[in-house]
Amino acid sequence: MTFEEMKAQLIEQILQQQLITATISQPRMKSNDIKRIKLKPLMLKNTYHIQMEYQYERILKHENILLADFPARLEAFFENYRQAHIDFIDEKVHVQLSKKNKVLWKSDKAAAPKQVSLTHNRKKNYLLSDNQPYPFLIRLGVQTTEGKVKKQKYDKFKQINRFIEFIDDALAYLPQDRQVRILDFGSGKSYLTFALYHYLKIEKGLDIRVTGLDLKKEVIEECSQIAQDLGYDQLEFLVGDINDYNDESAVDMVVTLHACDVATDMALARAVKWGASVILSVPCCQHELNRQLHTPALDIMLQHGLVRERFAALATDAIRAEILSLVGYEAQLLEFIDMENTPKNILIRAYHTGKKPTTQQCANYEAFLKLLNATPFLANELKDYLE
Ligand SMILES: C[S@@+](CC[C@H](N)C(=O)[O-])C[C@H]1O[C@@H](n2cnc3c(N)ncnc32)[C@H](O)[C@@H]1O
Structure with a gap:
């Protein structure tokens, strides 16, 4: 099969609406910002579209295009990438291109997936079902x-389900040969702490030990009682301040969900000091950087309180991700949940790799802090690691 025949064949099958999912990868140039592109079909306003998910080093971006516009895009993909895995309704296809576009085409009809869902708002298959009783819920x-999930609790239910999806994705980064130690900082009423315990320990049967820590004594006492009543013997709740929590020598995964302001930073710093393999953190309100910002070059933005607040929050999260990557993590900022559910919808995901930062990365970080004229809380907490 020639390069042109290969493209024509794929285009024909996609125009016939045979696509289930596809992944285009192996950039031809190292400098290509987009590392991978995922495709899936989608019905929007009763019209067939293809959704593209672009995976950059640290972020994902989405674009929905009309089917008629797809052939031109596919041409462009193969100018920049050399590999594609495509699931069609009746066959799985793997395409590998040489540098000179010699085509290796493998097709497997027996392994083909059979169904495709095109609705954007299809009923979500939650990891925790919304019509099965769970004692902890x-x-x-x-x-x-x-x-039945209570109407006023549905947003929380969606949040914990989404969070568990991220935990599920991270399992490969956790140790498989010993007990996994997990900390939930600022656990509050501990919906997430219970949910992750239920999912990992009860449903998946993993060997884990989980601690939820929070300042609120009564809430922690109530959670401890529930854990005890349910026989959750590897789940404990402690009253305490994240900043004073020095009871561990090593932790495998640290999670936070809406831990207020710098409580998120304290948790991230603790996680780094323990060398946690996985950090998943959805920050909350942000005041600390906002108070410090003094950046005349950005005054046109920062003179507006609302913009200033949002800028400070976004800059804080970007700095958090950058610091994590400077100290040996592969860190990404991902969309946690839709804005209608909660505006606090960024999740910081960091997997420990030990990778050293480049000189350019360090210089960019220094320059950004200089521009903001600020010293973020996390930078102070981790200054020994950043030097
Ligand atoms: C908005 S609540 C979120 C609770 C829970 N994670 C959830 O999503 O339902 C934030 C929690 O962080 C706790 N918190 C704030 N600062 C803390 C600190 N320094 N140490 C421990 N807990 C803290 C608060 O007491 C509060 O319960």
């Missing part, structure tokens, strides 16, 4: 005793 007041 009933005790926490999220579900009725029949297993």
Whole structure:
């Protein structure tokens, strides 16, 4: 099969709406910012579209295009990438291109997936089902005793489900040969802490030990009681300040969900000091950088309180991700959940790799802090690591 025949064949199958999913990868140039592109079909306003998910080093971007516009895009993909895995309705295809576009085409009809879902808002298959009773969700007041999620708790239910999806994705980065130690900082009413325990320990049978830590004594006492009543013997709740929590020598995964302001930074710093393999953190309100910002070059933006607040929050999260990558993590900022559910919708995901930063990366970081004229809390907490 020639290069042109290969493209014509793929275009024909895609125009016939045979696509289920595809992944285009192996950039021809190292300098290519987009490392991978995922495709799937999508119905938007009753019209067939292809959704493209572009995976950059640290972020994902999405674009939906009309089917008629797809052939031109596919041409462009193969100018920049050399590999594609495509699941069609009746066959799986793997394409590998040489530098000179010699085509290796492999097709497997027996392994083909059979169904495709095109709706954007299709009923979500949550990892925790929304109509099955879970004892911990009933005790926490999220579900009725029949297993129905209460209307006023639906947003929280969606958040914990989404968070568990990220935890599920991170399992490969956790140790497989010993007990996994997990800390939830600023656990509050501990919906997430219970949910992750249930999912990892009860459903997946993993060997884990989980601690939820929070300042609020009464809430922690209540959570401890629930854990005890449910027989969750590897789940404990402690009253305490993240900053004073020095009881561990090593932790494998640190999670936070809406830990207020710099509590998120304290948790990230603790995680780095323990060398945690996985950090998943959805920050909350942000005041600390906002108070410090003094950047005349950005005054046109920062003179507006609302813009200043959002800028400070976004800059803080970008700096958090950058610091994590400077100290040996592969860090990404990902969309946690839709804005209608909560505006606090960025998740910091960091996997420990030990990779050293480039000189350019360090210089960019220094320059950004200089521009903001600020010293972020996390930079102070981790100054020994950043030097
Ligand atoms: C908005 S609540 C979120 C609770 C929970 N993670 C959730 O998503 O439902 C933030 C929690 O962080 C706790 N917190 C704030 N600063 C803390 C600190 N320095 N140490 C421990 N907990 C802290 C608060 O007490 C509060 O319960």
